[in-house]
Amino acid sequence: MTGRGLWITALIMPPLAFVALFIVYPIISAFAYAFFDWQGLRRGDFVGLENFHTVLFVEPYRSWTINAFKNNVIVFFALMVLQNGLGFILAYALWRELPGARFHRIAVFLPVVLSTIIVAYLFKLFYHPLFGVVNISLRGIGLDWLAQPWLGQSGTALWSIIIAQAWHMVGFPTLVFLAGMQRIPSEILDAVRMETESEWVKITKIVWPLVAPSATIVFTLLFVGAFNWFELPYIMGGLDGSPFGSTDVLGLYFYRTAFGNVSAGQQDFGLGSALAVLIFIFIALVAGVITTRLRAREIQL
Amino acid sequence: MARLSLRGIKKRFKTTDVLHGIDLEIGDREFVVFVGPSGCGKSTLLRLIAGLDPISEGEFFLNDQRMNEVPPSRRGIAMVFQSYALYPHMDVYENMAFGARLMGLTKAEVESRIAEAARMLRLEPLLQRKPRELSGGQRQRVAIGRALVRKPEVFLLDEPLSNLDAALRSEVRLEIAKLHRDIGGTMIYVTHDQVEAMTLADKIVVMNSGRIEQVGSPRELFETPANTFVATFIGSPRMTLVDVTRDGERLAVANGGSVATGAVPDAPKLKLGLRPDAVRLHRGQGSEGLSASVVYTEYLGDNAYVYARLADGTLISARTAPNDLYAPDEAVTVSVEPGSAHYFSAEDGRRLTT
Numbered sequence: 227m228t229g230r231g232l233w234i235t236a237l238i239m240p241p242l243a244f245v246a247l248f249i250v251y252p253i254i255s256a257f258a259y260a261f262f263d264w265q266g267l268r269r270g271d272f273v274g275l276e277n278f279h280t281v282l283f284v285e286p287y288r289s290w291t292i293n294a295f296k297n298n299v300i301v302f303f304a305l306m307v308l309q310n311g312l313g314f315i316l317a318y319a320l321w322r323e324l325p326g327a328r329f330h331r332i333a334v335f336l337p338v339v340l341s342t343i344i345v346a347y348l349f350k351l352f353y354h355p356l357f358g359v360v361n362i363s364l365r366g367i368g369l370d371w372l373a374q375p376w377l378g379q380s381g382t383a384l385w386s387i388i389i390a391q392a393w394h395m396v397g398f399p400t401l402v403f404l405a406g407m408q409r410i411p412s413e414i415l416d417a418v419r420m421e422t423e424s425e426w427v428k429i430t431k432i433v434w435p436l437v438a439p440s441a442t443i444v445f446t447l448l449f450v451g452a453f454n455w456f457e458l459p460y461i462m463g464g465l466d467g468s469p470f471g472s473t474d475v476l477g478l479y480f481y482r483t484a485f486g487n488v489s490a491g492q493q494d495f496g497l498g499s500a501l502a503v504l505i506f507i508f509i510a511l512v513a514g515v516i517t518t519r520l521r522a523r524e525i526q527l
Numbered sequence: 528m529a530r531l532s533l534r535g536i537k538k539r540f541k542t543t544d545v546l547h548g549i550d551l552e553i554g555d556r557e558f559v560v561f562v563g564p565s566g567c568g569k570s571t572l573l574r575l576i577a578g579l580d581p582i583s584e585g586e587f588f589l590n591d592q593r594m595n596e597v598p599p600s601r602r603g604i605a606m607v608f609q610s611y612a613l614y615p616h617m618d619v620y621e622n623m624a625f626g627a628r629l630m631g632l633t634k635a636e637v638e639s640r641i642a643e644a645a646r647m648l649r650l651e652p653l654l655q656r657k658p659r660e661l662s663g664g665q666r667q668r669v670a671i672g673r674a675l676v677r678k679p680e681v682f683l684l685d686e687p688l689s690n691l692d693a694a695l696r697s698e699v700r701l702e703i704a705k706l707h708r709d710i711g712g713t714m715i716y717v718t719h720d721q722v723e724a725m726t727l728a729d730k731i732v733v734m735n736s737g738r739i740e741q742v743g744s745p746r747e748l749f750e751t752p753a754n755t756f757v758a759t760f761i762g763s764p765r766m767t768l769v770d771v772t773r774d775g776e777r778l779a780v781a782n783g784g785s786v787a788t789g790a791v792p793d794a795p796k797l798k799l800g801l802r803p804d805a806v807r808l809h810r811g812q813g814s815e816g817l818s819a820s821v822v823y824t825e826y827l828g829d830n831a832y833v834y835a836r837l838a839d840g841t842l843i844s845a846r847t848a849p850n851d852l853y854a855p856d857e858a859v860t861v862s863v864e865p866g867s868a869h870y871f872s873a874e875d876g877r878r879l880t881t
Contacts, residue, residue: 413612416579420606421626421677423598431625435616525616525657 253506259499266493277500281483287497293471294479301388301475302452308392310444313399314437318429320400321407331404335397342394346461349390353377377462380472387462387473394458395451399444406440407433435525442520446513453509456481476505529603529680529713530555531576535585538571538737545571547737548585553715553730558707561717562724563734563760569717572734573683576715577606589681600629605674606683609690611666613658619669620654623676630677637676644672647709648702664695671703675710684716688723700726721761725749733757755876758800758869764832767806767843769799769817770873783838784817789865792879800869803832806845806861808853813860819843821853835859 260277263270281287316334320327337345352359355375364373376386410433418432434441456477459467465487467474484498531553538546546568553559561569574580576587578599587594594602605626613622620641627637645651648668658666667687674682687703688696704727707714718724724731725745733740733748733756741753745761752758752766759765771778773795779785788799812818819835822842826849833845833853843861853859870879 411610411612413608413610414614416574416577417606417608417612417614417673419579420577420599420604422629423600424629427629432614 256499256502256506259495260503262496264495267495273496277496278504281497281500281504287483290471290474290479291501294467294474294476297384297467297473297475298453298455300384301391301455302449304385304388305392305395305448305452306445308388309396310399310441310448312392313396313444314403314434316396316400317403317407318433320404334400337394338397338401340394342457343461345390345394346458349386349393350377350462353386378469380470383463383469383473387458390462391455391458399448402440402444403437406437410436435523438520438524442517442524445520446517449513449516450509453505476501480505530590531681531713531715532588532591533572533576533585534588536572536575536582536587537584538568538575538580539583545737546575549739551732551739551742553713556711556713558704558714558716558727558729559732560724560728560730561715561732561734562719562721563740565719566736567734568737569719569732569734570685573606573685573715573717576681577604577683578602603680604683605677605679605681606685607667607670607674607687609686611658611670611690613666613669613673615658618655618657619650619661619672622658622669623673626673627676640676640678641672644675647675647706648672663691664699667691667699668702671706675706680712682712682714684714686718687716688718688720703727721763725761731761733760735760751878752800752869753878755798755800755871758871758878762802764803764844766869767801767803767841768871769801769837769841769843770796770839771799772796780817780837780841781839783819784814784860786816786861786863787865788863788868790881792870792881794870794872794879796873797879798871798873798876799863800871801843801863802867802869803844803846805864805867806843807864808833808835808845808847808851809860809862810853810857811860812858816860816862819859819861821855821857821859823855824853826852833859835861837861 259269261272261274263273263276281291316330320331320334353361353376355361355373355378358376360376361373364370374382376382414432414436415428418428422428454477455475459473459475459478460481463473463478465478465482467478480498480501483501484493484495486493531551533549533551533553536546536549537544549572561572563569571580575582578594578597582595589602589604614625617625623641623644624637627640632640641654645654648671650665650668650672653661653665653669658669661669667690670687684703688699691699700723703716707727716723716727728745730742731745731748732742735756740760741748741757743751748757748761752761755768759768769780771780773779773791774785776791777785777787778791778797778799791797809816817837819837822834822836824834825832829849831847831849831852833847835843835845835853837843845861847853870881871877872879
């Protein structure tokens with residue numbers, strides 16, 4: 227081996243070992259765990275696909291899985307509109323340098339930097355039925371009938387958390403879209419202005435197609451993020467996805483199944499690992515399809 | 528019909544004045560070239576006419592209609608950009624159809640206009656290609672085609688040749704001249720290259736630091752430049768300016784002899800402008816002329832340019848026959864072809880007549 231080769235090897239080995247030990251090994255072992263029966267922390271017999279069968283087809287796991295998955299789908303589509311859609315509009319407004327753009331560029335991105343715990347706690351306070359700022363404001367403008375126990379009823383709890391998430395992360399797609407828009411040569415924009423004054427045509431026919439690479443990134447990351455969603459529902463809805471599982475998502479459900487929760491205390495690594503493997507495969511497959519599909523419509527500037 | 532009238536146009540960016548009051552009339556079917564050094568405001572003026580930037584002060588009329596507040600897409604003006612600015616995600620056909628459709632033309636009308644433009648610009652085999660699959664010259668033709676399809680009253684071209692290599696440049700220049708003859712619209716063309724300006728223009732507008740120095744036909748600018756800026760900007764190699772004092776009927780250079788140039792304007796001090804054609808060189812140190820020493824010679828095949836330094840340090844250029852070569856440091860005497868010199872005021876550089 228040449229001296230250069232030795233150097234490269236020496237530099238690559240430590241991070242490679244780190245990745246192998248803390249990322250590759252846990253993933254593979256989770257795969258393996260999913261095929262065994264578990265008694266607490268003690269591994270039991272090899273049970274083949276039994277765990278997968280249980281979480282997908284045996285009650286009550288079946289309803290729980292379906293409920294959590296359904297909620298994840300709602301979260302994904304809601305955030306697609308509230309986070310990515312709004313992010314695109316905000317990016318466009320910032321890019322066109324509307325008055326106050328400099329201030330808002332920072333203001334929009336600032337919540338992204340905040341700790342998720344802080345955001346969750348703040349919004350929990352905002353949504354408080356009696357002295358939360360949301361209800362106080364509603365009562366203040368005479369909309370008493372709209373004041374709700376936002377996190378306390380099945381109909382509004384998930385949406386309330388989604389809105390907190392959208393507020394928290396909207397700066398990220400904004401930033402990515404803004405970067406994409408800033409790459410569009412200014413003369414192309416001038417050329418469009420010579421042909422139309424309609425903002426709608428400019429956005430749909432020119433800007434949107436030209437920020438396709440940004441869209442690929444934020445769509446894929448949102449998909450992965452929405453199906454791995456955990457922190458906000460955990461802090462705002464609790465480990466059981468209260469009330470009545472209305473804020474339950476796959477992340478919470480997996481955690482509860484694998485490690486148990488305070489009230490039930492029952493834990494099952496086998497079922498939890500089976501769930502984790504299913505989530506992993508689902509995300510990897512769909513994210514792969516999304517990426518290849520969206521890549522195809524990207525244009526080299 | 529397209530007549531443009533610019534009245535007292537000023538442009539200010541924050542506190543910097545870029546254009547200081549431009550007055551200009553452009554007639555129908557004219558080919559007008561704005562020429563000037565970088566930063567003289569010629570591109571800014573073009574963008575004001577296009578409507579891409581707002582006019583700070585003054586008025587712009589197109590066919591007697593005030594255009595200051597009319598958005599670019601409604602001015603009946605099309606622009607060809609320096610970088611061509613083709614839409615990268617659309618093929619050539621779509622690039623040309625985009626603007627035409629937005630004008631509300633019928634599908635058949637759009638198709639026939641594109642077919643016509645494609646034939647005129649030899650774009651037929653390229654219609655399905657994306658801009659990145661085209662060469663620079665082809666992109667240029669698509670950009671012109673996109674403007675043509677809209678059948679505008681006024682074409683604006685912003686340094687359209689600057690991204691092409693030298694060989695292609697003269698070819699496209701010819702095409703643009705031919706295009707103007709064929710379609711007959713009013714064209715405004717911005718360049719910093721005086722050769723492009725001289726070869727294309729009906730009317731040249733020479734600009735410098737936000738002001739118009741002179742407006743005229745290429746011939747007027749060359750033969751009767753209004754001031755020293757225009758005199759040195761138009762023509763290659765550039766005109767030599769020599770500070771001279773009146774000595775009877777002759778003009779004298781400080782410690783460098785004197786020369787007769789024909790009729791001279793009545794001023795004690797002036798700037799003598801000499802194009803290379805007006806200068807005659809004689810070998811050796813003579814008494815009848817300005818003494819100078821040769822710096823170097825440019826041999827160009829069909830003629831040669833000799834650069835020599837006068838006694839006051841001015842570098843003068845002279846055109847000579849190609850076989851009439853001078854060695855560096857050779858002493859020469861400069862005389863002037865009678866009646867071919869230009870005279871400018873020593874104070875403000877304006878043209879003086881005899």
